[in-house]
Amino acid sequence: GGKSGGTCKTARPGSSNHGWGLAFDVKNKRGSKLTFDSEEYFWLVKHAATYDFYHPPWAHEGASLPEPWHWEVDAKVRIIKKG
Numbered sequence: 001g002g003k004s005g006g007t008c009k010t011a012r013p014g015s016s017n018h019g020w021g022l023a024f025d026v027k028n029k030r031g032s033k034l035t036f037d038s039e040e041y042f043w044l045v046k047h048a049a050t051y052d053f054y055h056p057p058w059a060h061e062g063a064s065l066p067e068p069w070h071w072e073v074d075a076k077v078r079i080i081k082k083g
Helices: 039-051 075-082
Strands: 023-025 070-073
Touching: none
Parallel strands: none
Antiparallel strands: 023 070
């Protein structure tokens, strides 16, 4: 969704991992985006690999585009399970 009274940046159609079902944004139990100190973020850091998800390096705290809420399907799993 967009921001009330403004615009929201989106990727070109077909260029986002979100649109291909390969990435997702996680909200906390109150419906807000995760923060790097939220219990949900810590749970994902510990357990995401069990479910073939990972937090890309560019989204880590202090990285070029820090997004604690952004998680992706592990690329190795996509290749292995593709056939």
